[in-house]
Amino acid sequence: MFSKNLNFVRRYFVMSLQEAKKIAARQAVDEHVQSGNLVGIGSGSTVIFAVERLAERVKKEDLKVQCVPTSFQARELVIKHQLPLTDLNINPLLDVCIDGADEVDSNLNLIKGGGGCLLQEKIVASCSKKLIIIADYTKNSSKLGDQYKKGIPIEVSPMVYVPIQKKIERLYGGKVELRMAVMKAGPVITDNGNFILDWKEFNQDHDWKKINTDLLLTPGIVETGLFIGMATKAYFGLKDGSIKKQE
Numbered sequence: 250m251f252s253k254n255l256n257f258v259r260r261y262f263v264m265s266l267q268e269a270k271k272i273a274a275r276q277a278v279d280e281h282v283q284s285g286n287l288v289g290i291g292s293g294s295t296v297i298f299a300v301e302r303l304a305e306r307v308k309k310e311d312l313k314v315q316c317v318p319t320s321f322q323a324r325e326l327v328i329k330h331q332l333p334l335t336d337l338n339i340n341p342l343l344d345v346c347i348d349g350a351d352e353v354d355s356n357l358n359l360i361k362g363g364g365g366c367l368l369q370e371k372i373v374a375s376c377s378k379k380l381i382i383i384a385d386y387t388k389n390s391s392k393l394g395d396q397y398k399k400g401i402p403i404e405v406s407p408m409v410y411v412p413i414q415k416k417i418e419r420l421y422g423g424k425v426e427l428r429m430a431v432m433k434a435g436p437v438i439t440d441n442g443n444f445i446l447d448w449k450e451f452n453q454d455h456d457w458k459k460i461n462t463d464l465l466l467t468p469g470i471v472e473t474g475l476f477i478g479m480a481t482k483a484y485f486g487l488k489d490g491s492i493k494k495q496e
């Protein structure tokens with residue numbers, strides 16, 4: 250009876266993006282965080298719901314966690330919810346990192362960095378036993394570039410952004426743009442004092458693992474928003490209120 254009613258509600262109720270993010274985030278936190286865990290806290294709008302759920306569980310279940318944030322935003326979020334903060338130099342290996350993504354392909358490869366936090370996100374994910382991705386249904390795609398049109402973010406040293414822009418366009422095609430700030434005249438400056446280039450209109454059939462490795466060998470490229478072979482599992486909140494899991 251209950252499941253019949255639930256299916257009825259699902260059929261007629263289209264979830265908002267916010268609600269889709271929320272259900273994915275809450276379920277991921279419930280299934281992947283246990284008491285005693287060291288937790289990497291990703292950045293972006295979906296992670297807000299994960300931190301809210303963590304804080305709820307700390308109050309209700311007396312869950313013990315320590316958090317490593319991946320950005321200024323994530324740190325503020327952790328502080329706001331009065332969760333204990335730690336860092337990678339005190340705790341070099343985390344149990345789990347929970348983070349959002351701009352796009353997730355069918356092999357669990359990701360584009361991240363829409364909010365400019367890719368460098369610290371990749372560092373924290375690389376020091377975590379599991380990277381759990383939480384997202385709404387618009388992030389789920391078969392090939393990178395199918396859904397997300399804002400480009401692949403690349404964090405670069407300010408002194409060399411033009412040569413890198415030109416090099417990527419020459420070697421791989423597409424268009425590489427310097428990300429500009431909205432409320433300031435000038436470029437976006439990351440939490441690490443760098444610029445962001447967004448690589449758009451790229452060929453979707455690239456070998457992303459190779460491209461990522463090649464880009465990272467370029468002096469001045471600090472990090473890319475290509476997270477290849479890093480994610481353990483993704484949770485997508487769907488329009489009908491259900492959750493799709495991909496691993």
Ligand SMILES: O=C[C@H](O)[C@H](O)[C@H](O)COP(=O)(O)O
Pocket residue numbers: 291292293294295296348349350351361362363364365366367370
């Ligand atoms: O730099 C930002 C991060 O990579 C975010 O995790 C990503 O942009 C997804 O953000 P949101 O959850 O707001 O869609």
